[in-house]
Structure formats: structure tokens, C-alpha cells
Amino acid sequence: MGVDRPRPRRAERSRLRRLGAVLTCLCAIATTMVAAPAHAAGPGGPCALPRSQAHHSEGVDTWNPDYPRPVGRLDAVMIFLSFPDARPTVSPDRLAADHFPATSRFFERASYGRFSLRVHPVKRWFQMPHTSGEYHIQRDWDGDRRSAYLRDAIAAADRSVDFRRYSLVYLVADPDAPGVDSDATKVVNLEEPIRVDGSDLRRVVTVFEHHPPDRNVLAHETGHVLDLPDLYHRPTDGKGDWDTHVGDWDLMGSQFGLASEPFGWHKWKLGWLTPRQVDCVNAPGSALHTLQPLESPMHPGTDARTRMVVVRTGATTAVVVEARGAFGNDAATCTEGVLVYRVRSDTASGGGPIQVLDGHPGGHACWGQSVYPPLADAPLGPGESLGSVADGVRVEVRGHTATGAWTVKVSRG
Structure with a gap:
């Protein structure tokens, strides 16, 4: 990865x-x-x-061509993840509102209306199979544990989400779970894509932000999805x-x-x-x-x-x-x-x-x-x-x- x-x-x-x-x-x-x-x-x-x-x-x-070109419309799904060791205190509605429509409006202004980022929040919690601490979420995340987190998250949502409809996936973790580290928010580029619903999932944004989050954080991470570098x-x-x-x-x-x-x-x-x-x-x-x-x-x-x-x-x-x-x-x-x-x-x-x-x-x-x-x-x-x-x-x-x-x-x- x-x-x-x-x-x-x-x-x-x-x-x-x-x-x-x-x-x-x-x-x-x-x-x-x-x-x-x-x-x-x-x-x-x-x-x-x-x-x-x-x-x-x-x-x-x-x-x-490995990246989606941001001209026209890009559809993204936002999935909310809970853990067995914590009961969420913030609703998926509020967490979605932390980032959208502000992030979409940012790109609409920046692109002069040439790019439309459409997010589709699945406004329910999908429970992960392990406690938040077991994934050892952190900034310099161990590759195997990060892979396990992605696999478990996609599997948890697969029955309710048709991933073929989306070019981008935002995985939003319960910000109050004890093992969640806000510094771990990042884009994961998959050298070997995850095969799900008959399509290849190549890029995932793992979101571990506090509520309310850092300003423009998802606009920054989405910039990486569009092949922009860290400056x-x-x-x-x-x-x-x-x-x-x-x-x-x-x-x-x-x-x-x-x-x-x-x-x-x-x-x-x-x-x-x-x-x-x-x-x-x-x-x-x-x-x-x-x-x-x-x-x-x-x-x-x-x-x-x-x-x-x-x-x-x-x-x-x-x-x-x-x-x-x-x-x-x-x-x-x-x-x-x-x-x-x-x-x-x-x-x-x-x-x-x-x-x-x-x-x-x-x-x-x-x-x-x-x-x-x-x-x-x-x-x-x-x-x-x-x-x-x-x-x-x-x-x-x-x-x-x-x-x-x-x-x-x-x-x-």
C-alpha cells in the first residue's frame, strides 16, 4: 500500500x-x-x-490514468464505523455534516464549477469485528493492521453498499472510540486493489477526525485522490x-x-x-x-x-x-x-x-x-x-x- x-x-x-x-x-x-x-x-x-x-x-x-480526473461528477460513499468497545455519542448525520457540503463547495469554487464531488452518506453505524484498540490506529500505522482494518470495514458494509457505484470511499470511524487517533486520517493508495462487488477499490480515505474536525481536512485528503502532492x-x-x-x-x-x-x-x-x-x-x-x-x-x-x-x-x-x-x-x-x-x-x-x-x-x-x-x-x-x-x-x-x-x-x- x-x-x-x-x-x-x-x-x-x-x-x-x-x-x-x-x-x-x-x-x-x-x-x-x-x-x-x-x-x-x-x-x-x-x-x-x-x-x-x-x-x-x-x-x-x-x-x-491511475487517478480519477476531476472534471464532471465524482460520486463518493461515506461509511460510518463503530467498535465493540465504545457506543457512539455523535450521529452519522452530524459527522457527515462536519465535512459536507463544505468539502463539495470548496471544490466547486476552486474548479469554477467544472468539478462536482457528490457524497452519499450511509447514515447508520457498521460495527467492526474487533475493538478499536486492536487495530493499533496511529499516524505511522503498521501495514498489516491497516490492511486488516480496511478489509474488516469493507466487509462490514458490503451487504448494504454497492461499491460499484462509487469512485471514492470515505471510512469514518467513531471519533470517541478509545483506540481512534485523529492523526491517522489519510488516503490509502492500494497497490493491490480490494476486489468488491465485481469492481476494484484502489483508494480509500480513512477518517479518524475529532468532532468537530480540522478545517478542510477532507478537501486536503481528497486532493491526494486527485493526484495532488503534499506541499x-x-x-x-x-x-x-x-x-x-x-x-x-x-x-x-x-x-x-x-x-x-x-x-x-x-x-x-x-x-x-x-x-x-x-x-x-x-x-x-x-x-x-x-x-x-x-x-x-x-x-x-x-x-x-x-x-x-x-x-x-x-x-x-x-x-x-x-x-x-x-x-x-x-x-x-x-x-x-x-x-x-x-x-x-x-x-x-x-x-x-x-x-x-x-x-x-x-x-x-x-x-x-x-x-x-x-x-x-x-x-x-x-x-x-x-x-x-x-x-x-x-x-x-x-x-x-x-x-x-x-x-x-x-x-x-
Whole structure:
């Protein structure tokens, strides 16, 4: 089984945030010039990075057919599991309402209405054959016990659920059972699918959330089902901040983030942005671009407006420029402006495939609210600029109109 590991809870992260902020400010000072290697245009165009063998590769030139493409409707079933050692105190109705319709609405806004996640809760408890403690549920779950849990859960519900009707299964455990660990919420990718009702079950979201749950937790986990990577940093020694790569920007970095809207790059990957909404820069020179805020809804006649500028910097690398505003899925953000980030399509989930470039090095914003204040003020405002010597890219914000559009000058050396 392949597993997308969960991120730590807020209390665990806050103890290490201040040290991480100092180290990030120190490390952001030095850059070196590197030459961009020659690269060929893939089927997605000259700025569409190639999909690699990296787990949840950020390549956009082709789609990985092992994952359901989120255009149109995806039906999911939500199954509620109890245990012999505990009597549930929260009803399936309330647990379903913890996540839906909020999760569906998140994707409806993010996709501009192009993706519909329809959940079908089976509003009754299915009792597992063993006590909650016998499964040893935890973040780094033993593979054999996790497999036993999945088999028992599917078997418990099989008589009442026709799994052939669904592309995704959410298994929701009684949050008050003594052996349930909320840090074990994750997507389980099955290398060998479970055969049930004549179909192959390949991906399951195991939900062990408290009631009420962490905000956006199922939107984050569902993102993995759609082949999106973890964008947070995973300290190998258990020390350091988890949010140094992208901070609050994009819920795949943090489900707690103030600006949870998916990056424009992810929207392009998922089919929610089309090539005509992407300005491609793959040759030296400078040009002005007009950017619509990423979160703004699309209306008839506006879908051809640019939402993202992509600067191809290497065979597997690019710098992306997009505008972010305080509405939609980003309504809670404390800063607005032009966000710049680096993408690597050969870097695996959790290894930093996307890194936000800080428009205000040494600064910070939203202490007490942001998951990583040093990057909360990353966007550029009118008259501000950011240059990355390592990427050979410079971005200057020339203006911000009353209608919300941003004018930027993008230069590639």
C-alpha cells in the first residue's frame, strides 16, 4: 500500500514555528546563477512540465490514468464505523455534516464549477469485528493492521453498499472510540486493489477526525485522490517547521491555511484552467501581462482571461506568477497581491515540489493566525518587485485596477 501521510496538528507545529521562521529568513538570502537546460515542448505546450515518476508528480503535460480526473461528477460513499468497545455519542448525520457540503463547495469554487464531488452518506453505524484498540490506529500505522482494518470495514458494509457505484470511499470511524487517533486520517493508495462487488477499490480515505474536525481536512485528503502532492516540509528528525515551503498558500500545504485555494498550477494540472488562460514565457525577454485574481469566478466571456504566467526555466522546472485576493476559498487571507512560486515536476510529494518565493524577505504577517507568518506576506503589491537569480526571473507589479486585475512585468534572462 502507498500512503499519503498526514500533517501534524496545530499545537505540535506552533512550538517550532519561531525557530523555523529565523532559519528561513537566513536561508533565503543567498542564490546562485544556474543555466537552464534545453527542453522540448510536450503535448501540453512549451511551458507544461513533463510528468515524472515522482509520487504525485507536478507534471502537467499528461494525466496519470491511475487517478480519477476531476472534471464532471465524482460520486463518493461515506461509511460510518463503530467498535465493540465504545457506543457512539455523535450521529452519522452530524459527522457527515462536519465535512459536507463544505468539502463539495470548496471544490466547486476552486474548479469554477467544472468539478462536482457528490457524497452519499450511509447514515447508520457498521460495527467492526474487533475493538478499536486492536487495530493499533496511529499516524505511522503498521501495514498489516491497516490492511486488516480496511478489509474488516469493507466487509462490514458490503451487504448494504454497492461499491460499484462509487469512485471514492470515505471510512469514518467513531471519533470517541478509545483506540481512534485523529492523526491517522489519510488516503490509502492500494497497490493491490480490494476486489468488491465485481469492481476494484484502489483508494480509500480513512477518517479518524475529532468532532468537530480540522478545517478542510477532507478537501486536503481528497486532493491526494486527485493526484495532488503534499506541499509541506517533512522534517526527517522530527524537528523544524512543517510549513516552510508554501506557508498558508494552497490547502495541500496546510489544511489550516488562511489561503486554501489551490495554486493555479494545480488548477491547470486538474483541468480547471485551460492553456488559453496561461501565458507561457519560454524565451528570454520581458513582457507585460494582465492577471485576473485566481479565486474570481468565471463568467461567460471571461474564461479566456489570463489567470497565470508560467516561466519555463528548465527541463523540469518553472516559475509561476498568479494574483491572489481575499474572497472565495481565500476569504480568510490577510494579504493580497501577486504570488510567485517555483515548481519542480521531478520532486515527490513531501519533498518540496512547490516553493513560494517570498516577496518580503525578513518580513512576516498574521502572527497567531497564519501557519507560517514569514510567508503570509509573500505576495507583491503595486510598485513592488521580486528577482530570483537562481531562476533568472524577475517580476514587477505595475498596477492594480479597480476591477481587481493586476498588471505585471515578467522578465526572463
